Amino acid sequence: EPEVTQTPSHQVTQMGQEVILRCVPISNHLYFYWYRQILGQKVEFLVSFYNNEISEKSEIFDDQFSVERPDGSNFTLKIRSTKLEDSAMYFCASSGVGMEYEQYFGPGTRLTVT
Amino acid sequence: AQKITQTQPGMFVQEKEAVTLDCTYDTSDQSYGLFWYKQPSSGEMIFLIYQGSYDEQNATEGRYSLNFQKARKSANLVISASQLGDSAMYFCAMREGFSGGYNKLIFGAGTRLAVHP
Numbered sequence: 001e002p003e004v005t006q007t008p009s010h011q012v013t014q015m016g017q018e019v020i021l022r023c024v025p026i027s028n029h030l031y032f033y034w035y036r037q038i039l040g041q042k043v044e045f046l047v048s049f050y051n052n053e054i055s056e057k058s059e060i061f062d063d064q065f066s067v068e069r070p071d072g073s074n075f076t077l078k079i080r081s082t083k084l085e086d087s088a089m090y091f092c093a094s095s096g097v098g099m100e101y102e103q104y105f106g107p108g109t110r111l112t113v114t
Numbered sequence: 115a116q117k118i119t120q121t122q123p124g125m126f127v128q129e130k131e132a133v134t135l136d137c138t139y140d141t142s143d144q145s146y147g148l149f150w151y152k153q154p155s156s157g158e159m160i161f162l163i164y165q166g167s168y169d170e171q172n173a174t175e176g177r178y179s180l181n182f183q184k185a186r187k188s189a190n191l192v193i194s195a196s197q198l199g200d201s202a203m204y205f206c207a208m209r210e211g212f213s214g215g216y217n218k219l220i221f222g223a224g225t226r227l228a229v230h231p
Contacts (some may be wrong), residue, residue, distance in 0.1 A: 033218065035158055043159070043205060043221040073133070091159055095217070103219060105159035 002026045004106035006092050018083050021109045023075045023092030025063045029054045032102065033093040034067065036060070043091065048054045049075065116139065118187040118206050118222035126228040127196045134181070135191040135225045137206030143167075146210050148189040149219060150180065163225075165189055197231045203227075 005024045013019050025032050034046040048055040049067050066078045075094075079086055092106040119138045125134040127144045139148065150162040162184045167182045173180040181190040191198055209217035 031217075035219070041206075042223050043219075045218040045220065048218055058218075072188075091156060102161065102164060103149070103217070104161055107156075107158040110157070 004092055004094055004104050006090075006106035006109050008109060009107065009108045010082055010112070012114065015084060015113055016070045019079050019082055019111065021077045021079075021090050021092075021111070023077070023106055024073050025075055025092065025094030026096065026104060027073070029094035029096040029104075032067075032069070033057075033095075034077045035091045035105075036088040037091065037092060037108075038085075038088045046077075046090075079111075082111075084113050087111060087113045116206055117210075117220045120206055120222035120225050122225045123223070124228070126191075126230055127231050129198060129229055130195055132192060132194045133196055133227065134191070135188045135204050135206075135227065136138070137189045137191065137222060139187050139189060139206075139208050140206065141187075141210050143210045146208055148180065148182070149207040149209070150178070150189075150191045151221075152200075153205060153224070154203045155202070159205070168229070193225060193227075198229050198231060200231045201227060 007022045013074050032049040035043050039045045047057040047061045064080045068076050087107045089110050091108045092104045096101045117140050121136055123132050134163040146167045148165045152160040152162055162182050163175045163178045165182045172182050177194045179192045203226050205224045207219040209219055
């Protein structure tokens with residue numbers, strides 16, 4: 001069964017460093033998303049991406065964040081200068097045309113900022 | 115204002131019994147969708163079931179069914195014949211409207227379910 005994959009599973013970084021979280025969405029999906037979940041809290045929407053541009057972004061997704069689809073398979077989230085409060089689980093999700101109601105999540109990347 | 119409310123922070127159920135996890139939502143859109151996801155202790159988010167606002171029938175997927183009461187704005191998840199592996203966090207989520215394909219999900223705070231042998 002096709003699945004969304006994410007790398008790395010866990011990333012530890014120092015405050016102020018740049019991190020890139022990688023995702024490979026399901027191959028025939030066209031809509032991509034990033035969500036985050038701070039430990040013990042609800043899952044929060046960050047950004048949606050379609051046709052090589054951002055469709056919508058939340059207030060959390062400030063200038064420190066960016067997304068990119070550098071090739072036909074990868075979808076990345078970059079945090080330019082990490083803060084302690086960026087420590088969270090980051091989930092990538094994707095959905096397909098005609099099946100937009102089914103959003104499949106990757107296993108997540110746990111980001112720890114020290 | 116809370117869009118998705120899950121009033122049960124924790125629930126427990128005996129193995130093989132049925133359990134209902136509550137979810138109420140708030141939207142003024144006519145077209146919306148409701149989702150349930152399972153998050154085991156390993157952290158991944160597993161899609162369980164979806165209900166569209168125009169769907170006449172309650173959604174079912176194996177042992178999962180969604181008790182959709184539109185007038186009450188509730189979308190409770192029913193798990194029949196609970197198994198030990200059902201112990202996890204369960205999130206209710208909603209997409210509002212239909213924005214031409216992409217749909218951000220708004221999540222509730224979750225309910226932690228413990229299944230006892």
